[in-house]
Amino acid sequence: MASSHQASGIHAARLSAAEIADNFGDLHAPFDAHEATVAADRCYFCFDAPCMTACPTSIDIPQFIREIQGGHAESAAKTILNQNILGGMCARVCPTETLCEEVCVREVAEGKPVEIGRLQRYATDLLMEQDVHPFTRAASTGKKIAVVGAGPAGLAAAHRLAMKGHDVVVYEAKSKAGGLNEFGIAAYKSTNDFAAREVDWLLQIGGISIEYDKGFGKGLTLEGLKADHDAVFLSIGLAGVNALRTEGEDKEGVRDAVSFIEDLRQADDLTELSVGRNVVVIGGGMTAVDAAVQSKLLGAENVTIAYRRDRGAMGASRFEQDLAASKGVKLMFNVMPKAIHGNGASAEIELEYTEVVDGRVKGTGETTRLAADQVFKAIGQTLEGAPQGIDVTGGKIAVSETGRTSVAGVWAGGDCTSGGEDLTVTAVAEGRDAAEDIHTSLMG
Incomplete structure (x- = not known):
């Protein structure tokens, strides 16, 4: 594996430790x-x-x-x-x-x-x-609530429920809490292990325990959770990744951007993280920008974001687009992947120019090729592992305004739900509001 990586141009230590440290410093210096x-x-x-x-x-x-x-x-x-x-x-x-x-x-x-x-x-x-938690717990209600997923929605719900005097057990499928804050956000936005420190600080409210390596398909069932708890809150995120459905997608050097960002966020030494010489990121959202910019910061020579619509349709904000450009990332619009070429490993990507007709993207037949020893897929994530019996609409868990699902006693929030916007702040709001509704429901 390593030898073909070397041959294909994907390798570690493109930059010195000092250069990496400088590149991955805080994006916005804090105010004094x-x-x-x-x-x-x-x-x-x-x-x-x-x-x-x-x-x-x-x-x-x-x-x-x-x-x-x-x-x-x-x-x-x-x-x-x-x-x-x-x-x-x-x-x-x-x-x-x-x-x-x-x-x-x-x-x-x-x-x-x-x-x-x-x-x-x-x-x-x-x-x-100051390491002083500003909130205190109400008197115990004797109620026990399960939260599945320790991402922003789950943590916000758990904190609000604990504050109301309920006992909360958070079940997390990974070995660390934080969800996308810990695993999915660019390292230069969250430096010095801030996500982990924030979780530790949040847990100072008391009344919250976290059980790791537990989720649906990992020992949990909805029936079991309902039997053992007074209410259940689901914040399972989006674990699946959309496929390109492009010829050559199975070649070495092609991977999803989410797992690349996770590897980067969990790496002890960024000089040991491999990155290509010529990187192409397919997508137009925040994940695409985070993957592209961090590839550049790791020492990739040429990084291109290829997006199938025009600039105005990009999910990433203009600030994020400009940030990418300022780091040397090239942005290509109205192109979609047609094929990935190479002998076993990716060497080139063939892109087809697009046009939008009646709101739908169509290929024009005209193509171009870019050198690409590494291709990242950042074309959206999908719901995986939703428990049976829960209504799903548009690929996400259907919920009311207060997060109630189709199953009595079960609420949901965050990216896994129909209202989710893939933003930490929206997930927090949904977790908080569902917690208030759970409290009202349990306390009459």
Whole structure:
């Protein structure tokens, strides 16, 4: 395997440890106290704040910025965390440029929004560094709730339920908690093991235990969970990966972007992680950008994102697109994979130019070829392992506004559900709201 990797141009240690460390430093440097005060001073503290409406977790943004302005960063953090217990991670990974900051009055008037994300990080980091949990548990209710999946939705639900006095058991199929925050987000967005530290901090509420290497197909059944618990919350994410359905997809050097990002996030030494000389990423979302940029940061010479529609249709925000371009990633639009060529291992990818007719992508017959010793598939994930008996719609678990599934006593939230948007902040909101509904349901 290693020898053919070497021959095909995929190998480790393309850059020195010092270069790698520099490349994978924090994407946005954190504010110091003075910078935070200056940034907070730009806020107009709008009465009917559009930023608050745009936030999926409805954080009172003018309130927390006013608290920072007044020198009360810990109070600001509590305002944030009361609505979004993963406010620290969301401050790092939220696409604020298409949510709160996009509708900021300063952005609309001047083209430069209040830096809400960085202010949120400033406040939450200060509070978490004190290692004091700002929430206390209510008196025990005697109720026991199962949460399946320790990603953002599951953790948010578990924390809110524990706060209400319930006992929560989280079952996680992997050997670590955090879900996509731990395994699926670019390393330069979440440095210094922040995802793991945030989980440890969240668990300080008490009343939550996590059992690892357990999931559906790994010892759990819905019937068993229902029998042993007063309620069940499913946050199983999207474990499947869409296939390219392209000739040559089985060649060495072709893999899904999600597993590449996971390997990168869990690697102890990034100089040991193999990457190609010529990398092509198929897709147009955040995962495609994260895979492409990190390939470049690992030392790939040529990295191209190939997307089947035009720039405006890309799932990744313009900020993410510009970030990729700034790192030397080439973006190609209106192309789709036709074949992957090479003798056993990928050497070239053949792309067909596309046009959109009545909303559908069609090939034009005109093709081009790119050198590609490594091809990453980032064309979406699929639901796998949903328990039998649960209604699924559009490939996701069907839920009500409060996360109720078709099975009594079972709720769901996050990417696995029909309302999921593949955003940490949306998953947190869904987990929190389902927890409130579970509490109301159990306590009458």
